[in-house]
Amino acid sequence: MESPLNNPYQGPPITPATLLPALLITESKPDWLNPGDNAWQLIAASLVGYQSVPGLIILYSGIVKKKWAVNSAFMALYAFAAVLVCWVLWGHHMSFGSQLAPILGVPGSTLGQRYLESQSSALFPNATYTFFQFAFAAITVILLAGSLLGRMNFYAWMLFVPFWVTLSYTVGAFSIWGEGFLQQLGIVDFAGGYVIHLSSGVAGFTAAYWVGPRLSHDRQHFPPNNIIHMLAGAGLLWLGWSGFNGGAPSSANLIASLAVLNTHICTATSLSIWLSLDMIFYKKSSVIGAVQGMMTGLVCITPAAGLVEPWAAMLMGVLSGSLPWYTMMVVHKRSSFLQKVDDTLGVFHTHAVAGLLGGLLGGILAHPRLMRLQYGNEKNHHGLMYSFLQGDARKGLHQLGIQILGAVFVTVWNVAVTSIICVGIRQVVQLRMNDEDLKVGDDAAHGEEAYAIWGDGEKSRAYLRRGVTPKLPVFCPCFQPVLE
Numbered sequence: 014m015e016s017p018l019n020n021p022y023q024g025p026p027i028t029p030a031t032l033l034p035a036l037l038i039t040e041s042k043p044d045w046l047n048p049g050d051n052a053w054q055l056i057a058a059s060l061v062g063y064q065s066v067p068g069l070i071i072l073y074s075g076i077v078k079k080k081w082a083v084n085s086a087f088m089a090l091y092a093f094a095a096v097l098v099c100w101v102l103w104g105h106h107m108s109f110g111s112q113l114a115p116i117l118g119v120p121g122s123t124l125g126q127r128y129l130e131s132q133s134s135a136l137f138p139n140a141t142y143t144f145f146q147f148a149f150a151a152i153t154v155i156l157l158a159g160s161l162l163g164r165m166n167f168y169a170w171m172l173f174v175p176f177w178v179t180l181s182y183t184v185g186a187f188s189i190w191g192e193g194f195l196q197q198l199g200i201v202d203f204a205g206g207y208v209i210h211l212s213s214g215v216a217g218f219t220a221a222y223w224v225g226p227r228l229s230h231d232r233q234h235f236p237p238n239n240i241i242h243m244l245a246g247a248g249l250l251w252l253g254w255s256g257f258n259g260g261a262p263s264s265a266n267l268i269a270s271l272a273v274l275n276t277h278i279c280t281a282t283s284l285s286i287w288l289s290l291d292m293i294f295y296k297k298s299s300v301i302g303a304v305q306g307m308m309t310g311l312v313c314i315t316p317a318a319g320l321v322e323p324w325a326a327m328l329m330g331v332l333s334g335s336l337p338w339y340t341m342m343v344v345h346k347r348s349s350f351l352q353k354v355d356d357t358l359g360v361f362h363t364h365a366v367a368g369l370l371g372g373l374l375g376g377i378l379a380h381p382r383l384m385r386l387q388y389g390n391e392k393n394h395h396g397l398m399y400s401f402l403q404g405d406a407r408k409g410l411h412q413l414g415i416q417i418l419g420a421v422f423v424t425v426w427n428v429a430v431t432s433i434i435c436v437g438i439r440q441v442v443q444l445r446m447n448d449e450d451l452k453v454g455d456d457a458a459h460g461e462e463a464y465a466i467w468g469d470g471e472k473s474r475a476y477l478r479r480g481v482t483p484k485l486p487v488f489c490p491c492f493q494p495v496l497e
Contacts, residue, residue, distance in 0.1 A: 047136035053265040054141050060256025061148035063249055066093050069155050072246025074463065076301070076358065077162055078231065079238035080454025082463035085162045088170055089155045095174045096151040104150065104178055105143050108186035115194040116426075118187045135263035145260060150182055153209045159358035160217030163235070164227045164451055167458055169444045173434060177216065181430045185212050185423055199394055199412070200419045201379060203272070203387070204261035206316025206371040207423050214365025215427040218356055223435035224444045226355035228451050235357075238463075240300055247304045251280060254311050258318035268387050272319035275326035276311065279318075282330025283310025290338050305341070305363055309333040312367035317375030319387055320396075325378040329371065337366045369420050376416035377409075 042048070066089070074086040096104075106121035113119045123129065123143050133142040154174055161170070185208045187193045189200055202208060226232060237243050259273040287306025291299050313333030314326055321329070341362040345351045351361075379396035388394055400409030435444060450457035 043132075045132050045136060046138070047264075050135060050264045051137035051141055053269070054135070054137050054145055054260055054263060057256035057260025058141070058145035058148050060253045061145070061152060061260070062093075064253035064257065065089060065148070065152045065155050068246050068249035068253055069152070070246070071242050072250065072304075073159070073162060075239040075242030075244075075246060076237045076304075078235055078454070079463060080456075081163045082238055083455040083461050084167065084458045085158075087459065088158045088162070088165075088167070091167075091171065092154045092158060092174050093151045095171070096154055096178050097147055099175045099178050100147040100150055101143065104183055105146060107179070107183035108150075109142075109146065109191050112187075112192045116184050116188045117193075118183070118191055133263075137263075142263075146186075149205060149209060149257075150178060150186070153182055153205075153213045154178060156210070156213040156360060156364060157217040157220065160221040160356045160360040161224055162357040163231055164355075164445050165224050166443055166446050168442050169224075169438050172438050172441070173220070176434045176438070177431065180434065181212065181216060181427055182208075184426060184430075188422065189419060195415070195419050195422065198415050198418070200415050201320065201375050201384075201394055201412070202316045202372060202419070203318050203320055203375065204258045204315045206312065206368045206375070207419055210312045210315060210364040210368030211372065211420060211423050212427050214361050214363070214368060215424050216431040218354060218361040218365065219428050219431040220435055221356050222354045223432065223439070227357070228448065231451070232355060237301065243304065244300065247307060251277075251307055251311065254280070254315075257311075258315055262319060262387060266386075268319040268383065271323075271383070275318050275321060275323060276314050278323055279314035279326040279330040279333065280307055280310035282327050283307065283313065283334035286331055286334025287338050290335065290342075294342075305359065306334050306338070308363045309337040309367040312364055313371035313374070316368070316371045317379055320375060320379040320383045322380055322383075325374075325380075329374050329378070332374065333367050333370060336370055337362045340366050365424075372416050372420055373413070376413040379412075 070086045070089045073089055074082040077085045101123050103120040103122065105123045107113075107118045110118035110121055123139065129138060129140040129143070131139055133139045135142070154177060157177070158170070188195045189202050189208050190196060200207075227235070254276050255273045258276045259269045261272060262268040284303055284306040287302055287309070288298050291297065291302045310330050310333050313329050317329070318326075341359050345359075345362065356362075375396075377397045379394065379399075381394075381396065381399050384394040384396070395405075395408035395412045397406070397409030397413050400406050400412075438444060446458065455462055
């Protein structure tokens, strides 16, 4: 036994609780709360939020013509705010609440303190999960906006956002991630290849059809006004994707780490392949092409980020840098229908095509062990390649069939619902700005300009508002004679 003379410490016995007081269970730290998981989930949600604000705000304002910089950025900012209001009032429960129908949850508010403090399906509170899923919903709408830049009436956009989030996004989220029929069938969509990217690409293309094209001159000549800002926004998008895919497991675990690494492997490969194809066929390396290749890589890996091995992530990068390049650069230019629809930033190719590709490749390349780690043994998930190697291709074909069914459902639903929303809004306010305002751009839409030096903005109403009576927009054409 050690002599008291050799042990100067005479206080109470040392225990883990005295050394690590943060581990003590308190009212603010219940026994089910994992501080590490909660911290990572809040960080991941913030990273996804940074992708939108300021990421896509900076990217959109730089990639369009100077006259549309303010309008494009403002569409993203407004959508971010509007989606949050809809999300906490009814959207979150419609996506992740109790079942109302096989494709939809019961609407309800998440603002109750008891609900927010209670445990979610993971080891953190519902307040964290609500915020994380909101960031996903918000970026989906903002990505969709990329198809509509440069001509959509902002008042129509203000109506479009809440309707689309309510009637389209929540259905896809509940069907695939909630208790919906596709989730029950065993569909694999790790972080939103279908819920977010396929739906935003299809809905954006559909909305672009109904809104109509930009001015012919703008369609033919629409150079970025600030490529450095565009790259800054793209960089925020790329690095923010660590939270996008890394937060999908709802835990700071092995799958999250693998998902982050696979995300960057696929993206770097995709960007390199896209640039190589540009060099081969156009003899020049395009900055815009690099951003598009980056985007298709990020999108393609999303539905399978934590479910495939790194070599498979690299293979997905090769395909995501080549197939969407082909559809955008070759198929689009040869198709009269695709040419008819003015998809400003090519969201159909970078998100719908790449998201579909990733969803199908997830059903083919997903590793059985990683599937078990993510979904548990109760889920009967089987990647086609590994099922074939194990001598039971039937299970893999069944999984691929579910992936195809999910893609068809998301596509058909978004085409139908987006069309209904646009036709309905068209009865209230015009979807497209008139040609005279399209020639002017930001100053006509908002009375503001992006790069006005001192004194240049004097013509704008924005700087004279205190002395001008507000002019309310006429939302319904049938009221026009009365108001005049």
